[in-house]
Amino acid sequence: MKRIDYLRYxxxxxFYKEQEHLFSKLWIYAAAVPEFDQTQSSYVLINSPIGEVIITKENDQFNAFYNKCLHRGHPIVSExxxxLRLICPYHCWSYESNGHVKNIPFAEKMYGLNQSEISQMSLKKLSIKQLGDFLFINGDDFPIDIEEQFGEEVLNNLNKTKGMLNKTFASLSIELNFNWKLIFENLRDCVHPLYLHPTSLTQEVDFFATFKEPVINNQPITELAELSNFSRDGENKLPPEKYKSEFMCCDDGKSYLNWLLFPYTHIPSPDGGTLFAVENFVPISPNKTRLDLSFFITQATGKTPSLAVFYEWFEKAKVVLKEDFVAVEGLQKQIENGQDMQNLGDYENQNVRINEFLDREVYAK
Ligand code: FES
Ligand SMILES: [Fe+2]
Structure with a gap:
């Protein structure tokens, strides 16, 4: 067993160290392509741990910048x-899709700015990368390569979703009373589904394959890519349903696909490549996390598919998530009541390795 202290939760x-060394240095999930208007230039506003960020799409080109007006810092958009009409409501400064200032009313008279000075002005930009139908941003001035953060398997499998997601999707956000790391340790825990989800998840997916032979690796993490992974977690027990022929499939159509993307994104596809959930457990404070949850389905193969499967899945997923949240909120409560150490077993070696990595690379800095 390994002992890990609880202060980090x-x-x-x-939390400050995580903000400084993780969230503002790493690639973090931003949005999915179907969230943008398909017919005209549009934007999506996200609330990330490094601030509010506007993502714009114009002519298939994506840009990201902070939602903070260059004049006095008022939010430019609130929806x-x-x-794509980026006009600050306070004094009407307007911006282009790439974050450059477009117009300042009374620029010369009230601000002493001429046209050439205005053309040099731009909102603070972030780097943006598209992986499949998903977008990631990085707030560092000298961002690491995204290939350094996510290994080949993660990237290749994410890239299979490119152009595949349907424009119909559903989203919701809820605030949860636990530290963001606890829910990821729970997601990497292959024993808990048997006991915590006996009537939900375990009825649908055969988790015994991963349960019987845990892969044990006690080597310290040396590459960032080891913090994330893609896996096929057991075969679907249910017979293939009719909807599968009505929608495209990005993978084998059989396994439970799981992307665990460090720091805080989980993307499961329970039917092997047609239904996709994106769960972002966005860190708000040491003991508060906001779940931004979106459900996607792939493009239809024919003209009149039924979306009933999509809504049924939404209902089922809510049951499993709730079972996890009750357990993890219970952990958080005990931690705050003064429990000081946890004892992790062999099968939890990835959680131990990640915590030891955080000790070395984040908390000791
Ligand atoms: S703060 Fe935005 S225009 Fe003044
Ligand atoms: Fe779970």
């Missing part, structure tokens, strides 16, 4: 989605 100083 509730102390502010640990989560919209057409």
């Amino acid at each position: 509730h102390k502010q100083e640990y 989560p989605y919209g057409p």
Whole structure:
């Protein structure tokens, strides 16, 4: 067994270090392509741990910048989605899709700015990368290559979703009372489904394949790519349903696909490549996490598919998530009540390795 202390789940100083060395340095999930208007230029506003970020799409080109007006810092947009009209409501400065200033009313008279000075002005930009139908941003001035953060398997399998997602999707956000790391440790825990989800998830997926022979690796993490992974977690027990012929499939159509993307994104595809959930457990404070959850389905193969399967899945997923959240909120409560150490077994070696990595690369800095 390995002993890991609990301070990292509730102390502010640990959270500050995570903000400084993880969230503002790594690639983080931003949005999915179907969230943008298909017919005209549009934007999506996201609330990330490094601030509010506007993602714009114009002529298939994506840009990302902070939602903070260059004049006095007022938010430029407040709606989560919209057409590309970026005009700050305070004094009407307007911006182009790439974040450059477009117009300042009374520029010369009130601000002493001429046209050539205005053309040099731009909102603070972030780097943006598309992986399949998903977009990731990086707020560092000198971002690492995304290939350094996500290994080949993660990238190749994500890239299979390119152009595949349907424009019909569903989203919701809820605030949860636990540290963001606890829910990921739970997601990497292959024993808990048997006991925590006996009547939900375990009825649908055969988890015994991964349960019987845990792959044990006690080597320290040396590459960032080891913090994330893609896996096929057991075969679907249910017979293939009719909807599968009505929608495209990005993978084998059989396994439970799982992307665990460090730091805080989980993408499961329970039917092997048709239904996709994106779960972002966005860190808000040491003991608060906001789940931004979106459900996607692939493009239809014919003209009149039924979306009933999509809504049924939404209902089923809610049951499993709730079972996890009750357990993890229970852990958080005990931690804050003064429990100081946890004892992790062999099968939890990836959680141990990640915590040891955080000790070395984040908390000790
Ligand atoms: S703060 Fe945006 S125009 Fe003044
Ligand atoms: Fe679970």
